[in-house]
Amino acid sequence: MTGVNDKRRAFRALHERGCFVLPNPFDLGSARWLQSLGFKALATTSSGAAWSYGYPDGALSRDVMIEHIREIAAVSDVPVSADFLNGFADEPEDLIPNIVLCIEAGVAGLSIEDMDADRRLYDIDLAVERIKAARRAIDDDGTGVLLVARSEAFLVGHPDPLREAIARIERFAEAGADCLYVPDVTRREDIAAIVKAVAPKPVNVLAPNLGGLTVADLAALGVRRVSVGGALARMAWAGVMRAGKDLAAGRFDALHDAASGAELNTFFAEDADRRQ
Secondary structure, eight states, X not given: OOXXXXXXXXXXXXXXXXXXXXXXXXXXXXXXXXXXXXXXXXXXXHHHHHHHTTOOTTOSOHHHHHHHHHHHHHHOSSOEEEEOTTTTOSSHXXXXXXXXXXXXXXXXXXXXXXXXTTSOBOOHHHHXXXXXXXXXXXXHHTSOOEEEEEOOTTTTTOSSXXXXXXXXXXXXXXXXXXXXXXXXXXXXXXXXXXXXXXXXXXXXEEOTTOTTOOHHHHHHTTOXXXXXXXXXXXXXXXXXXXXXXXXXXXXXXXXXXXXXXXXXXXXXXXXXXXXX
């Protein structure tokens, strides 16, 4: 599957039934490795991208993020959805040209948050207008890119996060979002309530901190897809940080946990041959 239109159709079809895992690569190599494991689609991670450039999450410019998304989408044979933060704009009309640029990067889907760059929730009416603007941009482009609307009520520590998140995603669904996403929801009963609130539209759940819930458990709750956010990037950084601290202390123990260079070289050599 190499044509962007084929990828977009396949990505939409994944959301129609069942439950699939959507891992988040943080660079080109991790994207190639993950797709080799049989995952049907991938998603970028804003935090993983930012750390790879030496910045905190949310600090990359729009143009740098677009180029990162473009590279991941181009190197992947499966559909790629973009973690597009708040769309790099507050006002709905300012969001539209940024959405168009993201679409042109070759994505099959993109997500828009309802918090600003200072991690404050937008007023709910403004948040809804932003989703409507994103919907118009996608519809006017005619590409069929899947629009994911996120509510960050749990992430920002809202005093009543479930109630607030549901109030928001219900309106986002009405405003034209194709898929709804509430990061950091962890309890089984809260997940079930979110799924019910926007049914039959699909819901994405973030995998870390789910207290032992499996993909089968989430599927039984009606969840349609599961992403991991920056978790894979954080795992990679955990290895670098652990080994770096050992080296700084004059030890080499952590280096024994490194992946096999021979295995990596073999994989990427064979993978490069398949791409030719």
